[in-house]
Every structure is written in structure tokens, then in C-alpha cells.
Amino acid sequence: MSTENEQQSELTLEEPPRCSWVRTELDKMYHDQIWGKPEHDDGRLFEMLILEGMQAGLSWATILRKRDAMAEAFDGFDPQMIARYGEEKRQELLANPGIIRNRAKIAALSVNAAAFLRVQEEFGSFDRYLWGWVGHRPIVNAWTEPGQVPAKTPLSDALSKDLLKRGFKFVGSTICYAYMQAVGLVNDHLVGCHHYRA
Numbered sequence: 001m002s003t004e005n006e007q008q009s010e011l012t013l014e015e016p017p018r019c020s021w022v023r024t025e026l027d028k029m030y031h032d033q034i035w036g037k038p039e040h041d042d043g044r045l046f047e048m049l050i051l052e053g054m055q056a057g058l059s060w061a062t063i064l065r066k067r068d069a070m071a072e073a074f075d076g077f078d079p080q081m082i083a084r085y086g087e088e089k090r091q092e093l094l095a096n097p098g099i100i101r102n103r104a105k106i107a108a109l110s111v112n113a114a115a116f117l118r119v120q121e122e123f124g125s126f127d128r129y130l131w132g133w134v135g136h137r138p139i140v141n142a143w144t145e146p147g148q149v150p151a152k153t154p155l156s157d158a159l160s161k162d163l164l165k166r167g168f169k170f171v172g173s174t175i176c177y178a179y180m181q182a183v184g185l186v187n188d189h190l191v192g193c194h195h196y197r198a
Helices: 002-015 025-033 042-055 060-073 087-094 105-125 126-132 154-165 173-182
Strands: none
Touching: 002 173, 025 060, 042 060, 042 105, 042 126, 042 173, 087 105, 105 126
16 A cells, blocks of 8 residues: 655656657657647757658658768758758769658759748748748637547648649648647647647
């Protein structure tokens, strides 16, 4: 029979409620520190756009495991540097076992970096362009079950169409919605998650 002190100790060790997709320590770090937090730094917005494109057809766990290696391989996700990638750099990346070695995704890196820089030039920042899609305020949903969370929405359809028109690649509507969730344009934490109100 446990004492009152032991019971209190057990309670303090208990994890707070999180979204149901959180299963590993990497998931927990990403969920608690990044996912759904409104992001306004252009460098971080570019990094997440690249990572979401790299994730297409793969699990997000794979991206989290390879994120540090990709940051190193992709010059810290610097769009100015990536926009200058040529064939020699692409071959170097394709030979790097620490990253996602998909030929089309590697080729899209410099294309997306150049498109990103054009948006920055037109709008003053990518942040201003991106957050303009939601009136500069996060959309707060109130899902109680994982099955309620959509894979895409009319808004992600429209964002995807516009990004494609601007020359971006790997920005389909499903990728765009995942991106919107990741950088906090949309709050899709479940209502029961301790990060929902935060």
C-alpha cells in the first residue's frame, strides 16, 4: 500500500495530456516546442517548408530523426545559399546517407529557395505573405478526436495553388495544411491537449 507521499510523487511524474500522435521522445519535443506555435521568423518558416516537402510520402518521425543532418547538409536552411545549389551540390546531397535522398526533392531545394526569396522581395518578408492568408491571426479549431482533424482544407487548397503559381514545388494542399499546422497558422491541438489553450 503506497503512502500519501508516494502517491504525490507518482502524480508529479505523470505526463500532461498531449495530442494522440505523440508517441516518442522526439515526437514529444516537436509537439511541445514547435508544432502549432505561431512562427514569424522567416528562417524558421523556410526550414519548415523544406521539411514538410521532404516529408511527402514518408513518416514525420523519419524527418525528425534526419532533421539535424539535413540542417548541416542544407547550409542551415539558408535560402540564399540553397538558391545557388548546382548539379555538383545536388550530387553531393544525393550521396549523403544522413538525409532524404530523393532526386526530385533535392532538385526542388534550389527552386523553392529562389521562389521563397522572390516572395520575400515582393512582400517584405515571407512571414507577411504567409500570415496574410489567415488575417495575421491563428485559426483556432476545437477538435476533440484525432479523426476530426482534416488533411487539407479549402484554405490549404488556395495556398497550395498560389505557391505553385509562384514556382514552388512539393507544396500540394496536404503538405500546405501540415505546414500551416506546424507553424501555427492553424491550432489543431486537440481540446484535451495541454498545449491547446497555450
